[in-house]
Amino acid sequence: MSLRHALLGLLSERPASGYDLLKRFETSLATVWPATQSQIYTELTKLAAGGLITVAAEGPRGRKEYAIADGGLAELRHWLTETKPQRNTRSDILLRVFFLGVLKPEQARAYLAGLVEMSEQGHEELRLLAESIDWGDDDLSVYGRIALEYGLRFNAMRREWAEWAAGQIR
């Protein structure tokens, strides 16, 4: 049920239309919480029906600009402070590792080499993104920077691990 919280979170920053939010999901949230257009519009309708957000303005082409309501902000804070994050996230990358024994050693190493490359690319993309942003000391900058740093460290860790792992296979 985190999609609704992701939407509330984005709307807590500033009012936005479904279309605006979709763009945010495709960029900053893409690596953390992917969501489709279909899902976003459906959930916005439900949130508005529940009074957690309101239609603050209507624009051209049927544009509806949503704003977070007091109840929505309370729900967002409740989620952040009172509910525990899920520990288990599915990782098909790691799941595959368990079964590499059915492949020939060189195929298993090739898989791990692919992970090295994926991690390098991921790291580089984030590095460029970090460079392109003019970081201030507002909330978005501070927490955006923290999330981005996680990505950098994660990719570096995975790269080193995959290199080490390839060396374990004889």
Add this chain to the structure above:
Amino acid sequence: MSLRHALLGLLSERPASGYDLLKRFETSLATVWPATQSQIYTELTKLAAGGLITVAAEGPRGRKEYAIADGGLAELRHWLTETKPQRNTRSDILLRVFFLGVLKPEQARAYLAGLVEMSEQGHEELRLLAESIDWGDDDLSVYGRIALEYGLRFNAMRREWAEWAAGQIR
């Protein structure tokens, strides 16, 4: 669609019943690919209907022992070598970080402190697990060890990151 591959992977090691497989999902695969009893039994029926696995033996209490068929092994190898792993995994842990700005700084730091603790616990659990296993040099040992090492490094990385992040919040 990775549940079917997880099942094929486990059955490639040795024949097993739905019940046996459920236990494997609750232990070794729990952190990587959680699955419920309901899901497992349903998928096994489908895999058997598709000829990717067979009922190799029947035991007491209606026990059905499944074995992987040639087609299933081919499908498993195809998945491992020809399909790309998903990059984006949802992380509600990281999603929350984006929105910590709606909390008071001390609440945000408390959240990150919780992540430090979670990572320490995760690390410790894996360390004990690693100690308790008698590692050989068979496939399962080699790849199981590699997957476990990932968990250790991941938890260490996350712990250090969360500590650093808490220091970024004024």
Add this chain to the structure above:
DNA sequence: TTCTACATGTAAAACGTTACATGATTTC
């Protein structure tokens, strides 16, 4: 005028979780 971007909505299918339902064998 044509293309691109803006903008929304719904339906069907696939996947995942929770709950219900049942019963046999083994162990104490």
Add this chain to the structure above:
DNA sequence: GAAATCATGTAACGTTTTACATGTAGAA
């Protein structure tokens, strides 16, 4: 004989993905 474990199956519900469907406004 009771309790724990082994063992399977299905129904209802919620979430996610893919696909279909439609139309407007602005830019070139």
